[in-house]
Amino acid sequence: MAELAIETHGLTKVYGDTRAVDGIDLSITRGGVHGFLGPNGAGKTTAIRMLATLIRPDAGSATVLGYDIAKHADEVRSRVSLTGQFASVDEDLTGKENLRLLGKLYGYTGPGASKRADELLEAFGLAEAGDRQVKKYSGGMRRRIDIAASIVVTPELLFLDEPTTGLDPRARNEVWDIIRAMVSFGTTVMLTTQYLDEADQLADRISVIDTGKIIAEGTSSELKASVGAASLQVRVMRRDDRDAARDLLTRELGVDVTTTNDPQALTAAIDDRARVTRALTALEESGLELAQFSLGQPSLDEVFLALTGHAAEAADNEEAAA
């Protein structure tokens, strides 16, 4: 058994003039969740589609669970499973028919496939919706049937492409719980996401990808260390106060305070949370009224700003090209 779940060297995919994936080197161990974090069009989906043997790399090499994706694609396919960004089940069929279809394709007999379908529908809370067409499912149910379809035969490695994009918070939490359950069973999960929050919740290690290149890799706390432990956002009541508030915050916090397009807003990356209280008190004592303030995790934008010097931009050509 190979030690590594995924290993790539200079993996590249070119669409016209766009280097969608531009020489990626990865080395991902078995077990747990590896996050692929980046904005739309960064190359996450293209990379994952190459690893799942759906498209062929233009350069570089990759092994998945010890098998070369170009030479031993069938060995890879029989060990991995992919849940794509878009519905990867047939929307015209019912949930149960979809699972039976996949069961048969994996080699179950008719009754065996039906039994397996019922078992999965039950486990994913879809037993009652089993005889309804998937196109009538809610967003959360659709994601669940997508994931259920991916584990008709237990994969060693599961690719999840933006599993929670477009879901409401409740459905997103359900998907997170499902992923955690699979990980605790021992399945390796490779997950792409646009949300730092999601990568933080689920991933043991995170690769940050931008314009086809890996620009940072590490645990979530390592990444956050590069942008400060937390992010303070402040909106002053009167926009004339902003410069004064900025000077005061810079002094009290001892870090750079930046302005944004919003004429009342200021943001700062905080290393020491204790100083925030003092700074806010100082603002009040100086008569600088605040409309709003919050202290949260650094956003993906802030991580990107810190790592790349530019904000996360949506380059929409990836989907069109893929």
Added chain:
Amino acid sequence: MTDDATTDVTTQTPPSAASPTGASSGAASAPQAQAIASALASATKPKPPSAVSTSMTFGWRALLKIKHVPEQLFDVTLFPIIMTLLFTYLFGGAIAGSVNEYIAYIAPGVLVQSVLFITMYTGTTLRTDIDKGVFDRFRSLPIWRPSPLVGMLLGDAVRFVVAAIMTSLVCLLIGWRPEGGFIGVVLGTLLLLVFAFSLGWIWTFLSLILRTPGAIMGVASFVLMPLLFGSNIFVDPSTMPGWLQAWVNVNPVSDLVTAVRALMNGTELGSELVTTLLWSAGLVAVFGSLTMWKYRDPR
């Protein structure tokens, strides 16, 4: 819960960071997590299925789709009726003097035309599958690679049979009495189905290199028009100018129509049967290979 949640001072965190539903879904998911773990544990890896079995399973999928979207059968029922009535009565009087005399000539031809015309929907259906993402799932399975496409064409064969039955019924109603009898009509239809299945590989290839169903329809019509109308479906080629006769004679659809006509009308079967089967094999060999080559890395 991470420490961020407890130290978050207030509001304006991005919506993704607030998780008021955490408690409720946590409670609901405890048994679910266990069920998922046991579902994962109980999956035994069955023996890999054969190429025939996976192809048939995809054919079953096509039938399920007809069950859920019966409107799909609209074109295969109405189109042949209109075609048959239109061409029989439009040309019948002019070409053969009467519909009754013309029907024996045109019935097998209209049958071929109806079915071959419908084959191009195979391409648009496949393109829709690719765009929806379900094809990614199929392509990521450890199965005989062409089976989703073969299964799809097998499922379409059911639609073709419906079209053939409808056309035959209309022709029988307006006076066609095939000399080849029931057996002759069935054999003729079988030959037609073999050719239609082979022609389908052109459309699967088109759907992998063109990006929209509309573009596929456009190109497919452009290919089908000379094949269907530049043939002996409607009139005897001996009345045509030399250059057109030359085309009609090399057109594989002419050979198919002649063979189907002979089988259905009980006349002597010539070399056209073998020619048609050779064309079918050639189409599968060329466009089947091209399709599978593009299938590895479709646009």
